[in-house]
Amino acid sequence: MQPRPTWIRVLEIVAVVALLGALGMVFFYAPMERVMGQVQRVFYFHVASNWIGMLSFAIAALTGIAYLVSRKEKWDRLQVAAVELGLVFSIMGIISGSIWARPIWNTWWTWDPRLVSVTIMVLVYFAYLMLRQGIEDPERRARFAAVYAILGFLSVPLTFFSIRLFRTIHPQVIGKGGPGAQGTFDMTPEMVHTLIFSVVTYTVLYVVLLWHRNRLEGLRREIERRKARLESLH
Amino acid sequence: MTPTAPPNTTPFLIAGYVVLLGGIVLYVLTLVLRYRQALADRRFLDEIERPQ
Numbered sequence: 049m050q051p052r053p054t055w056i057r058v059l060e061i062v063a064v065v066a067l068l069g070a071l072g073m074v075f076f077y078a079p080m081e082r083v084m085g086q087v088q089r090v091f092y093f094h095v096a097s098n099w100i101g102m103l104s105f106a107i108a109a110l111t112g113i114a115y116l117v118s119r120k121e122k123w124d125r126l127q128v129a130a131v132e133l134g135l136v137f138s139i140m141g142i143i144s145g146s147i148w149a150r151p152i153w154n155t156w157w158t159w160d161p162r163l164v165s166v167t168i169m170v171l172v173y174f175a176y177l178m179l180r181q182g183i184e185d186p187e188r189r190a191r192f193a194a195v196y197a198i199l200g201f202l203s204v205p206l207t208f209f210s211i212r213l214f215r216t217i218h219p220q221v222i223g224k225g226g227p228g229a230q231g232t233f234d235m236t237p238e239m240v241h242t243l244i245f246s247v248v249t250y251t252v253l254y255v256v257l258l259w260h261r262n263r264l265e266g267l268r269r270e271i272e273r274r275k276a277r278l279e280s281l282h
Numbered sequence: 283m284t285p286t287a288p289p290n291t292t293p294f295l296i297a298g299y300v301v302l303l304g305g306i307v308l309y310v311l312t313l314v315l316r317y318r319q320a321l322a323d324r325r326f327l328d329e330i331e332r333p334q
Contacts, residue, residue: 080288081288082288083288084288084289084291085288085289085290085291085292086288086290086291086292086294086295087291087292087294087295087298088291089295089298090294090295090298090299090302093298093299093302093303094298094302097302133309136305136309139305140301140302140305140306143301143305144298144301144302147294147297147298147301148294148298150294151289151291151294253306257309257310257313260313260317261313264313264316264317264320267317267320267321267324268320270324271320271323271324271327274324274327274331275327278327278330278331
């Protein structure tokens with residue numbers, strides 16, 4: 049089992065301190081948006097959460113390429129960890145977005161291009177986890193998962209650019225939203241600082257969680273191998 | 283013209299952060315539980331594999 053190196057211990061502390069700092073900035077440093085009121089403060093962690101979801105799926109695709117090139121099991125292990133974390137953060141992004149939308153759009157959910165594309169993205173990666181379970185042979189499973197993670201990544205740019213390509217009510221963080229965008233606001237410098245700090249904080253937290261999930265995956269595979277060996281002896 | 287006060291959307295703010303922070307806490311908790319379970323499984327295998 050991989051012992052916890054010093055850098056991960058340091059990052060754990062940094063992540064907790066930064067998370068508290070980001071919360072402080074969200075509630076005490078960033079000003080309240082005048083039209084939406086307090087709920088706009090969901091924005092900072094909502095964007096950070098979705099950023100991590102997409103980053104994680106990008107890492108899954110890169111590990112897929114790395115596996116196909118090297119055939120090393122460590123890339124497959126990291127890929128499972130990245131997909132699982134990507135799903136967790138994307139789902140938190142969807143739910144927090146829905147809560148933010150309720151007072152602004154007057155509905156919890158609407159079949160808007162951004163909401164549809166992010167739902168498709170999440171379903172694509174849910175399918176990844178389910179389909180993996182159906183393949184017994186570890187090498188075949190890893191090969192299939194690598195190809196799937198690369199192809200599945202197509203859903204990520206589709207989600208990211210959906211608010212630029214289609215007519216949507218979802219606001220844009222970078223640049224002005226489309227003519228139908230509802231909930232758009234001009235960011236003050238304090239809001240920009242808070243957003244950047246939240247995104248950096250989530251990224252540090254993500255690195256820590258990915259390392260731990262990867263270690264757990266290594267431990268589980270070691271157990272599976274040992275169980276299989278014992279079963280073959282009896 | 284007098285400026286209008288922003289709407290009271292605080293309950294939605296609280297709900298949003300309950301999801302965003304609660305989700306992270308829940309995930310960390312599942313990691314800890316799964317890790318403990320895996321360590322227990324490994325200890326069990328160590329016991330079985332130990333030469334009699």
